[in-house]
Amino acid sequence: MAGLFSRSARARDDEDIAPENAPLCPIAASDVARRVELLDSFEAAGLGWFWATDAQGRLIYLSETAAEKLGWTDGEAIGKPLGELFTPEKDEDPDKAERPLAFLLSARNSISQLNVRLAVEGQEVWWEIAGKPQFDEKERFTGYRGSAKDITVSRESQKDAERLAQYDSLTGLANRHRMTKRLTATLKAYRNSKRACALLMLDLDRFKQVNDTLGHPAGDELLKQVAARLGRIVGTKGEIGRLGGDEFQVMLPDIDDRGALGDLSQRLIQMISQPYSINGARAIIGTSVGIAIAPYDGLDTEELVKAADLALYAAKGGGRGQYRFYSSDLKDGAKHRRQVEEDLRDALENNQLSMHYQPLVCAKTHTVKCCEALMRWEHPERGTISPAVFIPVAEEIGIIKKMGEWALNEVCRQAMEWPVELRVAVNVSAVQFAHDDFPQVVKNALTNSGLSPERLELEITESVFLGDTGRAQRIFKELKDLNIRLALDDFGTGYSSLSYLRTAPFDKIKIDQSFVRGATEDGNNNAAILSAIVSLAGALNMETVAEGVEAKDELDLVTQRGATLIQGYIFSRPMPNEDFLERLADGKLKYDPKGPAKYRADRKTVFRRIGLIHEDSRYKVVMRNLSKTGAMIEGLLDVPLGTQVVLDLGGGQLAVATVRRSKGATQGVEFEQPLISDGADGLCTRHRVSPYQIEAAGRPLAALPHDPYSLIMAERMGAASQKKFVEIEVGSPAPGTSY
Known part of the structure; x- marks a missing residue:
């Protein structure tokens, strides 16, 4: 291809080269030949290239070295519209948005440092181009004259550096900086277009146990696997980020349906809670999810993130393995929870805690065979505080071990006073179970009270398997060596795995009340699930307890399906030890079912x-x-x-x-x-x-x-509106009721 700048001067033979002491001869502006030679050498060295178009935007010149590098020969590119050779860069950052090449050319604007991708098949080639429109003496447009340089290598290096700055090096997910930047840009754009955006905050439950028991490399591998599972569920619906540690964030554009968000959150919880294989070891964790939606819960990034954080805090406070939507009430809830923290530390010393007992009756005879011990807190000012509120707080502030030890000793002591040798079941927190001295605590409670080990039953949820399952098996063995009984509580929820039943020495399975609810309704699969659990337990020589039975049709169903024991309001609510002791002393061991004839949706x-x-x-x-x-x-x-x-x-x-x-x-x-x-x-x-x-x-x-x-509706519902119905004043609720 002929050069744009015709050479009129050539290099002389070596003998004609001027000696070193020859006088200085600058290149003058009028010395066209030497200036053209300079530009030719610039092209030949590959330091940069030149291009030119005619008035119709067709390429009339491209540096020969540039064409050769791209594999274009015999003037292949000449005559093609410039827009067909270059594709302008598309940057996802709206702050970097540039006017496209086609616009610049049609408007005859100057082009400055525009990154374009060349339309070269099978190659990733990027140039930085510049150019200026040219006009003749009559101001008629004659085309463009411009320069170009290859930036492929430097661009890749820049992209790598930008990626390191925006993505988490461990998981490959967006980091906190990128998520904040993306969320800010999205909320700003969506505010103008009247669109919604949901934000999910997640952190992992029991992740610290994995780090402590299996080591930090195992923790890193676990985070990678969690990131992969998140990606499989969220897919292209949103962007996932790791904010640091075990905190994750999911941004979901154009979603404000809380039903869909709740379903997605539940899938995330279930998927993340499935077992992990890490270097031959088995680990199980969980997660909690907080959900906030713009513009409902916040307009800007700070406001929305704070709302999602409060929702996550509430989810963790509710027992973990749960999701929560943000509501304005959570601000008051967080304040209330801090007060619960302060008061709970003194509750044990001030004798505000007590144990209540709920009977477990034989499905066939309706006589009591066992009872479950349940902790209650009677606050001197706020009345009864639910265990669903104070137990998670106790776990988080580190006093659950002390409370659990007190409960074991109290239950064993009180059970020794009963005139009937009933078994008594005590709930064990996963945090309490995780301490190496837990078997010794149980042994001390039995020794101090004199209670027969066969009468003590520990109810353990599947969350005890979170973290190092091998360690859990060692504790199980030590407990069984004491001759006590073990029950798997809330079976079928949370972190369910049949391998628990294969490896852990349980004597009883408690069927969660969620499988009892609605089991009598047409088309509900809970009845089939009940049958399956009972059959499985029977094959493993385990008892089954149907929890939460309230209606007579539910009682008939779980009895027909073969449950061993029944627990629920249909027979008795939990009662203080004094009331339970009095009933036992009177020989009232049989309970009559009392409840509605049929189950109806929870009201x-x-x-x-x-x-x-x-x-x-x-x-x-x-x-x-x-x-x-x-x-x-x-x-x-x-x-x-x-x-x-x-x-x-x-x-x-x-x-x-x-x-x-x-x-x-x-x-x-x-x-x-x-x-x-x-x-x-x-x-x-x-x-x-x-x-x-x-x-x-x-x-x-x-x-x-x-x-x-x-x-x-302020304008439509004015004082002059004609009301069709008569309003009456409704009495206040009972003291202590909130509304």
Whole structure:
């Protein structure tokens, strides 16, 4: 290919070269020949290349060395439009977005340091190009003249450096810096386009045990496997990051359906909780998940991350292996939890803890065969505090070992006072079980009380297998050497694995109440699962306990399916030792079933003031109970059957409902769409009032207030609205009830 700059001067033979002491001869601007020679040598050395186009954008020149390097021969590129040879760089960072080459050429703008990829098959070649439009003496556009240089190697090095700065070197996931940057850019863009973005915060439960027992290399390998599992579940739906340690974050654009997010979180928990094989060792961990959604729970990165952190904190506080959605109540909950921490340290010394007992009765005779010891905390100011609240706190602040030791001694001492030699089961925390001296603690409790080892039963959840399973087996052996009994609690939930039953010496399996609930309903698979668990236990010579039996049809079912023992409110609630002792002393060993004839969907008793919307009117009512499919409300007189209403459950949660039962001031309503689990014991709606709707109503864009619907409807629901129903005042709840 002929050079763009014709050579009119050639190098002379060696003998014609000027001597070293020849006078200086600068290249003048008018010395065209020597200037062209200089540019030719620049091209030949590969330091840079030149290109030119005509007025139609077709290539009329490309440095010969450049064409040769790309394998283009015989003027192959000449005549092609420049846009077909170069593909502009696409950067995912919106802050680096550049105007495309096609725009620059059509607008006849100058091109400066534009990175382009060459359309060369089978090669990854990148150039940095520059160019200026040319015009003749009549200001007519004649084409471009430009330069280029190969930046393939330097670009790859830069990309590697950028990747190291943005990605976690261990797992390959985005690091904290990148996740923050991406989340910030996404939230900013989505705010303008009125879109939603969910953020999931995760950390691993019991990861420290793996590090401590198997070593840090094993911990690193475990984190890699966790990252791979996260990737398989999340896929292309979002971006995953490792923030450091055992903390992970998942950003999910365009998702605000809390039902879908709850299902995804549950899959993440189940997948991460499956066993891991690490250098021949077996390890099991768990995870907790906190969920926040923009713009509902926060508009900017800091606000949304804080909301997701609070939700994660609540999930861990609820017992781990759970997910939680953010709600404004969690701010108060975190404050309450800190108060629980402070007060719990003094609860044991101040005799605020006690043991209650719930009987386990024979499925055939309904006589008590065993009982479960359950810890209770009666706070002098706040009344009864649920074990679901204080046990996780005790584990986290490190006093569960002391509390567990007290419970073992107290139960053994009290059981010795019973006139009947019943077995008694004591729950064991996974944290308590993890201490090497736990078998000795059990032995001391038996020795000090004089209780026969055969009467003591330890209920252990599958979470004790988290971490080093070999160590767990050693503790099991030491416990069985004491001749006590072992029960696997809550079987079928959390970290289930049949290998536990193969290797651990359990005497009993407790079937979690979640498999009893709904088992009598048509199309529910729980009945089949019950049969399978009972058959499995029978083959292994183990007893089975059906937990949480409340209705008579449930009792009939679990009895027919072969459960050995029954536990639940249908026979008795947990009772203080004094009441249990009195019943035993009176010889009342048989329990009569007392409960509803049939199971119905869980209907949680509440006393909560909510809003009810009918047409353009808003009423204040009290919700007495709540289930996934409906609620009972009180506060409106004589509402006709079939009336369509909307229950405002707070926090932007609106439930469309139909009145199915009505008597006086009480109505039973059925929801158009079932509520979903909030990850705890509560229920919530899939969707909420969007902050964008509030903004459209003339309010500033902000995260959801407690009562956003009233902001939207403020003008429509004026004082002059004609209400169709009469409101009445509903009495206050019993003392100590919160709403």
